Amino acid sequence: MIRFEQVHKRYPNGREALAGVSFKIDSGELAFLTGHSGAGKSSILKLIALIERPTRGQVFVNGQNTASIKPRGIPQFRRQIGVVFQDHKLLHDRPVADNVALPLIIAGYPKREIDKRVRAALDQVGLLSKEKSRPLELSTGEQQRVGIARAVVAKPPLLIADEPTGNLDPDLAVEIMQLFKRFNNVGVTVVIATHDVHLIDRFPARRIVLDDGRVAAETRSPVHQAGAASSAAS
């Protein structure tokens, strides 16, 4: 699903965020990107979503070399990726349901289909009763769940999240992680950048540890194997 080959990223201010990163995440896998802040986690997610381009090296997403995607192809490309942000990035001037509907409206779904899918997505994150609320009327954890509903509403094959639990207390953080795990269980590839090692210790999954722009350590994903086995059995 995702393949990085000797990727370097140097920002215009001269900071080298990634220095020759290579890794591969399979389709249907759950992977954590960990490391100190500034280790390059966010840069990797930005390269996946084409928010940034690599200085050197190649990034493949869903079988596509991102270098071959021209600016006008970016919107279409991003529609196959659900993105969850630490600060949620919700639009405060419209109700929750409209926030979640945004990717579907952009993709040009008919209204009935949009209503159906928005309710389904809100149901999945347990916020169906709040569809008419404004984001600021919700708690931080609820806002994050709205952000997740928006990321998954168009059923993208890939879900990426940048410190999704960064602002949450531990109990809420576990809930959010369980939510991601559920989406992973139904076949969505999930990549989560987080520095919260204690939290992900409770979720045995693939880990890519970054240090100073390099991959310092990598563990295979036992849960992924089990998940694949169980989905094959069912």
Place this chain on the structure above:
Amino acid sequence: MPGAVKTWLARHAQIMVGSLGRIVQHPLATLMTVAVIAVALALPLFLNVLLQNARTATANWNQAFDLSVYLDEKAGNERTKALAKQLRARADVAAVRVITAEQALKDFRDASGFGKALDALTENPLPNTLIVTPTLAASTAEGTIALKTSIATLADVDTVQLDTEWVQRLNAMLEVLRRVVWLTGGLLGLGVMLVVGNTIRLDILNRRTEIEVMKLVGATDRFARRPFLYGAVWYGLGGGLGSVILVAVAVAVLAGPVEHLAGLYGSPVRLRGLGVLTAMGVLGVSIALSWLGSWIAATRHIRAIDPS
């Protein structure tokens, strides 16, 4: 396919209504923008109304200008009638009236009150005269002059009189005014584009986060731009309506005095306002200008917004 078209139409209708709603949420700012457009368009529009009225008025006067053709004394009544017949046959002549020397003297005697004094004349000093009325098509400044020159070369013609000089000056002034209308129209039209462009630019900066989020979840620039274009259509519509109303008010205010003035000159001229068709045209132009201004600003500024 009809389903897709329906979805597309529904989405546009929604954006249209949505953009109106957003504009109405800031009534004061919107009113200012609309007022600026209205005033900017009303000025050239009003000048144009005045110009059209002046042209209509002078067109009437031009028609009233017949050519007085004074013939040689030697030309007798027979040759005068023949010349009249020859002139009537011309394509640019509508009518020819013959005033013989005797008739002219009699008229003069009746009208002037010099009856007794005229009796003292041993012979009639007046020549035979033809009053030539050009056709409507030939009643332009150039047409009447051409006719005058042509008639002046004919045999038996002594002089042809046509007091066109001041008509020419008036026409020249109207031409200058016409250019002024176009120039101010062009400049103020550009002004409308800049005003709307600037309003939209500020609007985009205010909604930067929203555009960023939209782009992050896969919106194209066109998609992000659409609400701003519809917003501009509303501004243009409002401004256009405003300008039409301003001009209508100005015409209503001026109608009385103009009629009075025309009455003093014995002319039945009445001030005519904008026709329905012109008013519709103004709305169209206003919408187009503000759409274009918004398109330029939105395209530039939305492209510049990059999520990071």
